[in-house]
Amino acid sequence: MQQPFELTRRVFEIIPAFISWSIILVFILFAFLLPMPCAFFIIIFDIFWVIRGIYLTSLLIMAHRRLQKEKNRLWFQECKEEFNGRWEGIYQAVILPVYKEDLGVLIPSLESLHKANYPKDRMIVVVAFEERAENSYMHAQALEARYKNEFYAFIPTFHPDGLPGETRTKGANATWAAQRLKEFLQSKGIAFEGVLVSCFDADTCVEKEYFGCLLKQFLISDKPLQRSYQPIPVYNNNIWKAPSLARIIEITSSYCQLIDSMRLEKFVTFSSHSMSFKTLVDIDYWPVDRVSDDSLIYWKAYLYYNGDYKVIPLYITVSMDVACDKNLFKTFTMQYRQKRRWAWGVEVFPYVMMRFRRDSIRIPFREKARRVFQILDSHVTWAVWAVIITVVSPISVFMSVNMFKESVIAFNLPRITSLLFQVTNVTILLWVILSFSLLPPRPKDIPWFARLRIITQWLFIPFVVFLVGSTPALDAQTRLAFGRYMGFAYTEKKHE
Amino acid sequence: MDKEQKLRALLFYTCVISFFIIVPSALLYSFGYKLDFKKFRFTKTGLIFIKTVPEGAKVFLEGRQLVGSTPLSAEGLTPGSYRVLLESEGYYPWKRAVSVWSGETTYLDTIVLFPKKPFVDKVNNVDVANFWVFPHDQDSGYFISDDKKSLYKINLASKDHEMTLVAESSELVPAIHDFSFSPDKRKILFFNDTRLDIVFCGTERIMYQDIANNNFYILADGRIWSAFWYSDGEHVVVVTDKTISIYELSSQGRNNTISILKLRDSRSKASYDLDGDILYFTDLQKGTDDRWHRGLYRLDLRKRSPFSFIKNIQDNRT
Numbered sequence: 001m002q003q004p005f006e007l008t009r010r011v012f013e014i015i016p017a018f019i020s021w022s023i024i025l026v027f028i029l030f031a032f033l034l035p036m037p038c039a040f041f042i043i044i045f046d047i048f049w050v051i052r053g054i055y056l057t058s059l060l061i062m063a064h065r066r067l068q069k070e071k072n073r074l075w076f077q078e079c080k081e082e083f084n085g086r087w088e089g090i091y092q093a094v095i096l097p098v099y100k101e102d103l104g105v106l107i108p109s110l111e112s113l114h115k116a117n118y119p120k121d122r123m124i125v126v127v128a129f130e131e132r133a134e135n136s137y138m139h140a141q142a143l144e145a146r147y148k149n150e151f152y153a154f155i156p157t158f159h160p161d162g163l164p165g166e167t168r169t170k171g172a173n174a175t176w177a178a179q180r181l182k183e184f185l186q187s188k189g190i191a192f193e194g195v196l197v198s199c200f201d202a203d204t205c206v207e208k209e210y211f212g213c214l215l216k217q218f219l220i221s222d223k224p225l226q227r228s229y230q231p232i233p234v235y236n237n238n239i240w241k242a243p244s245l246a247r248i249i250e251i252t253s254s255y256c257q258l259i260d261s262m263r264l265e266k267f268v269t270f271s272s273h274s275m276s277f278k279t280l281v282d283i284d285y286w287p288v289d290r291v292s293d294d295s296l297i298y299w300k301a302y303l304y305y306n307g308d309y310k311v312i313p314l315y316i317t318v319s320m321d322v323a324c325d326k327n328l329f330k331t332f333t334m335q336y337r338q339k340r341r342w343a344w345g346v347e348v349f350p351y352v353m354m355r356f357r358r359d360s361i362r363i364p365f366r367e368k369a370r371r372v373f374q375i376l377d378s379h380v381t382w383a384v385w386a387v388i389i390t391v392v393s394p395i396s397v398f399m400s401v402n403m404f405k406e407s408v409i410a411f412n413l414p415r416i417t418s419l420l421f422q423v424t425n426v427t428i429l430l431w432v433i434l435s436f437s438l439l440p441p442r443p444k445d446i447p448w449f450a451r452l453r454i455i456t457q458w459l460f461i462p463f464v465v466f467l468v469g470s471t472p473a474l475d476a477q478t479r480l481a482f483g484r485y486m487g488f489a490y491t492e493k494k495h496e
Numbered sequence: 497m498d499k500e501q502k503l504r505a506l507l508f509y510t511c512v513i514s515f516f517i518i519v520p521s522a523l524l525y526s527f528g529y530k531l532d533f534k535k536f537r538f539t540k541t542g543l544i545f546i547k548t549v550p551e552g553a554k555v556f557l558e559g560r561q562l563v564g565s566t567p568l569s570a571e572g573l574t575p576g577s578y579r580v581l582l583e584s585e586g587y588y589p590w591k592r593a594v595s596v597w598s599g600e601t602t603y604l605d606t607i608v609l610f611p612k613k614p615f616v617d618k619v620n621n622v623d624v625a626n627f628w629v630f631p632h633d634q635d636s637g638y639f640i641s642d643d644k645k646s647l648y649k650i651n652l653a654s655k656d657h658e659m660t661l662v663a664e665s666s667e668l669v670p671a672i673h674d675f676s677f678s679p680d681k682r683k684i685l686f687f688n689d690t691r692l693d694i695v696f697c698g699t700e701r702i703m704y705q706d707i708a709n710n711n712f713y714i715l716a717d718g719r720i721w722s723a724f725w726y727s728d729g730e731h732v733v734v735v736t737d738k739t740i741s742i743y744e745l746s747s748q749g750r751n752n753t754i755s756i757l758k759l760r761d762s763r764s765k766a767s768y769d770l771d772g773d774i775l776y777f778t779d780l781q782k783g784t785d786d787r788w789h790r791g792l793y794r795l796d797l798r799k800r801s802p803f804s805f806i807k808n809i810q811d812n813r814t
Contacts, residue, residue: 039526040523040527043519043522043523043526044519044523047515047518047519047522048515048519051511051514051515051518052511054511055507055508055511058507059504059507062500062503062504066500262500262504263504264501405601405603406600406601406602406603407599407600407601408526408527408528408541408542408543408599408600408601409526409527409528409599410601411543411545411569411601412525412526412527412528413526416522416525416526
């Protein structure tokens with residue numbers, strides 16, 4: 001993505017990387033040159049992280065509890081009973097942007113839609129193919145033959161390559177599909193206000209009650225058009241067959257989403273999400289030239305409604321594939337690239353900052369400052385925490401112990417960091433326990449001792465933290481700072 | 497605000513308050529500060545870290561027993577001198593007055609507690625004239641019998657300490673000065689005033705088919721002060737009162753003997769670095785004051801340049 005040079009925007013693009021690198025370098029310099037003050041800050045930082053870890057784990061437990069509590073709710077039945085026909089005018093449209101995914105990936109997703117507890121004559125499925133991708137038309141024909149009469153409408157779309165102003169991103173494809181959907185709805189005389197649109201990844205399988213849950217949240221909302229609806233993404237489709245390293249990364253990703261679902265004031269859309277089609281049309285669809293279309297769509301709506309826009313968590317899961325490959329190295333590379341793409345969400349910062357400066361945006365300064373701080377806090381924290389804990393902290397301990405062996409702090413620093421580490425282990429133990437309840441049933445071809453691996457995989461956590469804790473975020477921020485804009489890196493998904 | 501969000505807010509503020517309580521406490525503790533309740537102010541303390549071999553000793557500080565046993569640290573000590581007593585059953589007690597400074601750790605981490613009843617283990621039943629245990633091979637010992645007729649190898653690692661006869665009477669010269677195993681531990685050299693003996697152990701001699709028995713000897717050109725193995729185990733470096741010579745084992749001292757350096761010092765001291773094949777030795781040198789001075793030299797047996805002078809007394813004086 002090549003953007004015209006604009007000094008202010010470039011400054012905003014540099015700021016996140018500048019802050020992250022400054023924190024890391026100052027810590028490292030202090031560790032070598034001033035180990036004593038560094039020890040002081042390391043203790044503060046470590047305590048901060050232990051307390052933050054306890055806080056976030058508590059939120060995780062709360063969100064998890066809520067998820068379990070609402071697991072068996074018959075949402076659609078509730079809607080029918082509570083809203084007395086109001087629901088009948090609501091159509092559920094699903095857009096599935098597809099690139100190279102084969103039928104083995106698409107059919108389970110479509111089957112989950114077909115099995116969903118929602119009237120099929122109120123469901124419109126748009127499978128958004130890329131014209132440039134091989135086999136698009138063939139796959140479309142096969143799917144159309146299978147699902148043409150199963151929903152109110154089954155619409156395959158083919159996004160042409162190289163449209164003006166577009167880059168090769170999922171958002172561009174989804175936008176093209178949404179525009180075709182708009183044409184379809186207009187042709188049928190269906191009001192946009194009565195359509196809820198969900199944009200799912202091609203491998204997303206919904207739970208049976210997903211649309212019922214979505215419908216209920218839509219109907220009870222005070223401003224339903226000014227809300228996005230965010231399910232909890234879990235990576236269960238192939239979790240029993242994925243390598244431990246990939247599994248643990250994805251489980252922690254699901255945990256992050258669960259935790260964020262509790263922090264409503266900073267909750268933004270991520271990956272598969274739903275919203276009113278009218279709002280989508282009003283805000284001019286997903287961005288067509290950005291990688292982070294799933295979070296930018298929230299910010300577009302937020303700015304459009306001058307800050308009066310929220311994301312409502314749906315305590316129901318949508319399941320996707322764990323990104324993995326045949327060997328560990330390829331799996332790690334794939335995971336790293338996927339996480340870097342997620343971390344590229346830092347492009348939200350210059351996007352939001354540039355728009356906050358516009359006079360037409362009527363959001364109070366305090367609210368603007370709060371949101372800017374939240375964006376920076378989440379991205380900078382992501383980029384520095386693992387580096388400080390796994391690299392800087394041991395350097396500081398080593399330097400203090402060796403340079404000031406005789407001091408009390410040199411004696412106490414390793415003991416305190418070790419104690420804090422032990423407290424962290426307790427929170428990890430809770431994660432291990434929670435991970436079991438998110439697991440799908442064990443397939444018959446998977447041996448019973450695979451459950452043991454679900455426990456032992458957590459031994460990888462220090463490596464995971466070290467390797468993909470911060471580096472993808474630092475990488476993404478540094479690229480943005482140097483103007484090396486990322487394109488959409490497709491994560492290959494295949495089902496055996 | 498629903499119940500969950502209220503709970504979350506409560507949790508958040510609890511964490512914030514905890515942070516502001518824990519951080520100062522942890523920092524004060526880490527840097528050795530302690531609240532003096534009498535004066536109601538923070539004083540900077542020191543600590544004593546005690547580690548013993550063996551572990552598990554009781555620690556008494558100023559006559560008061562501390563909780564736990566070694567290794568432990570006595571913390572929050574105001575600067576001053578403290579009497580430390582360590583006691584462990586079956587071991588001699590250890591005591592000392594130890595100084596503590598503010599903000600500093602006094603390490604007592606080299607303490608060895610010796611047993612009251614020593615552990616003595618008899619390792620052989622043969623009278624011993626002399627013995628050697630080499631640092632690189634602590635599982636084996638070598639000794640010459642009291643009649644100076646036999647050289648034995650003894651296994652120190654096993655319980656029964658089995659012995660192996662390495663060389664017998666006819667092979668051993670009287671009045672052995674020193675004894676050394678080759679780096680590959682397959683050959684032994686020992687020497688007296690003028691004779692250097694090499695004994696091949698086990699099947700090693702097969703490689704030297706022209707050696708009739710498992711040993712041979714070399715008569716040196718003067719009085720032998722030191723003899724060392726070259727790192728390949730196939731050459732021997734000998735320092736006599738006249739020369740430094742190198743002997744090739746496969747020639748049994750008959751050929752390829754190199755007298756590499758003549759010495760002026762008839763009592764040259766020598767030391768050998770096997771890793772680098774460097775011989776350090778002393779020799780006499782005439783100084784500017786026209787007197788003879790003993791200097792230290794380095795002879796690098798791997799490099800072309802045969803030796804270099806390290807430092808002599810004259811240099812020291814200037």
